[in-house]
Amino acid sequence: MTAAFSSYQNPSLAVDLVVFGYDKEALSVLLLNRKEAPFKNQWTLPGAFLQLEERFLETCQRILETKLGLTNIYLEQLYSFDEPDRDPRGRVISVAYFALVNPENYQLTAGKMANDVKWFPLADLPSLGFDHAAIVRKSVERLRAKILYHPVGFELLDQDFTLPELHHLFEAVLDTKLDRRNFRRKILDSHIILPTGQKKTGAQNRHPDLYIFNKAIHPNQFNLSITPNSKA
Amino acid sequence: MTAAFSSYQNPSLAVDLVVFGYDKEALSVLLLNRKEAPFKNQWTLPGAFLQLEERFLETCQRILETKLGLTNIYLEQLYSFDEPDRDPRGRVISVAYFALVNPENYQLTAGKMANDVKWFPLADLPSLGFDHAAIVRKSVERLRAKILYHPVGFELLDQDFTLPELHHLFEAVLDTKLDRRNFRRKILDSHIILPTGQKKTGAQNRHPDLYIFNKAIHPNQFNLSITPNSKA
DNA sequence: TTTTGTTTGCGTCATAATAACGCATACAGT
DNA sequence: ACTGTATGCGTTATTATGACGCAAACAAAA
Numbered sequence: 001m002t003a004a005f006s007s008y009q010n011p012s013l014a015v016d017l018v019v020f021g022y023d024k025e026a027l028s029v030l031l032l033n034r035k036e037a038p039f040k041n042q043w044t045l046p047g048a049f050l051q052l053e054e055r056f057l058e059t060c061q062r063i064l065e066t067k068l069g070l071t072n073i074y075l076e077q078l079y080s081f082d083e084p085d086r087d088p089r090g091r092v093i094s095v096a097y098f099a100l101v102n103p104e105n106y107q108l109t110a111g112k113m114a115n116d117v118k119w120f121p122l123a124d125l126p127s128l129g130f131d132h133a134a135i136v137r138k139s140v141e142r143l144r145a146k147i148l149y150h151p152v153g154f155e156l157l158d159q160d161f162t163l164p165e166l167h168h169l170f171e172a173v174l175d176t177k178l179d180r181r182n183f184r185r186k187i188l189d190s191h192i193i194l195p196t197g198q199k200k201t202g203a204q205n206r207h208p209d210l211y212i213f214n215k216a217i218h219p220n221q222f223n224l225s226i227t228p229n230s231k232a
Numbered sequence: 233m234t235a236a237f238s239s240y241q242n243p244s245l246a247v248d249l250v251v252f253g254y255d256k257e258a259l260s261v262l263l264l265n266r267k268e269a270p271f272k273n274q275w276t277l278p279g280a281f282l283q284l285e286e287r288f289l290e291t292c293q294r295i296l297e298t299k300l301g302l303t304n305i306y307l308e309q310l311y312s313f314d315e316p317d318r319d320p321r322g323r324v325i326s327v328a329y330f331a332l333v334n335p336e337n338y339q340l341t342a343g344k345m346a347n348d349v350k351w352f353p354l355a356d357l358p359s360l361g362f363d364h365a366a367i368v369r370k371s372v373e374r375l376r377a378k379i380l381y382h383p384v385g386f387e388l389l390d391q392d393f394t395l396p397e398l399h400h401l402f403e404a405v406l407d408t409k410l411d412r413r414n415f416r417r418k419i420l421d422s423h424i425i426l427p428t429g430q431k432k433t434g435a436q437n438r439h440p441d442l443y444i445f446n447k448a449i450h451p452n453q454f455n456l457s458i459t460p461n462s463k464a
Numbered sequence: 465t466t467t468t469g470t471t472t473g474c475g476t477c478a479t480a481a482t483a484a485c486g487c488a489t490a491c492a493g494t
Numbered sequence: 495a496c497t498g499t500a501t502g503c504g505t506t507a508t509t510a511t512g513a514c515g516c517a518a519a520c521a522a523a524a
Contacts, residue, residue, distance in 0.1 A: 009283075009284045010242040010243065010244050010245055010282075010284075011242065011245060011282065011284060012242050013242055013243060013245065013325060050242075050243065050325075051241075052241045052242075052243060052323055053316055053323070055314050055315070055316065056312070056314045077311060077312065079309060080288070080309065080312045080327050082287050082288045082327075083287070084285060084287065091284055091285070093245060093282075093327075095312050095314075095325075162472090163472085163473090164471080164472070179512070179513070179514085180471095180472090181473085181474085181475090181513090181514080182511075182512065182513080184472095184473075184474090185474095185511095186511090201520095203471080203520075203521085204469095204470075204471085204520070204521050204522075205469085205470050205471040205472070205519075205520050205521070206470085206471050206472045206473080206518070206519035206520050207471095207472085207519075207520070208471080208472060208473085209472085209473085225510085225511080227511080227512070229512090229513090394501090395501085395502090396500075396501070411483070411484070411485085412500095412501090413484090413485080413502085413503080413504090414482075414483065414484080416501095416502075416503090417482095417503095418482090433491095435491075435492085435500080435501095436491065436492045436493075436498095436499080436500085437490075437491050437492075437498085437499050437500040437501070438489070438490035438491050438499085438500055438501045438502080439490070439491065439501085440500080440501060440502085441501090441502085457481085457482080459482080459483070461483090461484090
């Protein structure tokens, strides 16, 4: 069935993805170097046009699989962008999703549509095509707000992780220093993680305890009142 | 220009509005009784198809003006809904916005497209056409979360309002009892409202002080940790 | 073996925030 | 003047928070 019952002309509908990754160092975003116009040879977010019978999440999967070689990823709808001139080809509405990925678990494969796929640390993004800079900005904003009161972010780590690793992740995401000991107390009090009883060996110093994410915690009963260190 | 550059067929794009109102009693939603199929004579959210050169907010304004006779309203994008069968006429994506209105300031006018327009208290909604029940559910969720840490909700009151009025509004929005005195303390400490120096006269009892919303407060420095009363 | 440098885990303490609740004042109506 | 009720202000015990000290654990160096 067509959508021609509407007396209006329909804009095109695209789905764009902000894929966040964390490599034990910085928070990064996955960008794609375009092989075709518009914005040929420029970096943009991975995206695709919505097919008529497709749900947003299916479009997301399609992008992740065919363009990036990723599957089974945390996805969340971010916002829909509607600037009339955001795409030089004409009117395109973009529904943006953001994804959280542990880069170690996946092998990036630049699909045939792209010259290259690469992780860019948030602090070091190239200039982006379309309005994708605004989309990234808004998704960072959302992620930073959300991680404080929702159990999210663990998708960026290994299944088993240490408290110092989680601590460093939070500092990277929030771009701030957090007192190590207060962070530990708040996380443990929240019961959002469970000790595995094992320790992560191999490090030069004291071996930290390993934890896993506690899926039994209800999102609504989770709230960290994380405050940056006052001292630089 | 058409959007035919895309090799895909485009779904229709609609904007639907969840208009919240508060009548000193309960939180209400504005519903529209449809004059035409589908869902003829049933209640739905006000909405319209997006015109090709139109921005979402412009569609919102158009709906508010032509269908409801409202202007200059607080609007915020809620979410985009994509269930393939949400509209029996075919594939229609809906971008939902929610609005906050003080019903006293406006005269409702059911446009020619509708049989009737009416406020429905949240606790007493009729069954809704399309997937509009889900849209309302999500927008209530959003409003309840947002009012706790963002200076929002004052749009539902008169320009000048009393603290007991604000207190009752919060109880209505959150659907819970809040300790009157603790609520007062937190609101005043937040500086989100400013005393006008005047009192609201006419009541049978002690005349409460009047306040106005303090627009100078930056949203990020506003946070109420409001807790329901433990005692019923 | 001992020492060194560093990280991890646990604990302390002063201060701030919070929930629960008491009480006098200001009204209009009686 | 009295009554009933809502408003405004205040108190207190408890909890949460920020800042920070310290010993144990580890690998590598001495």
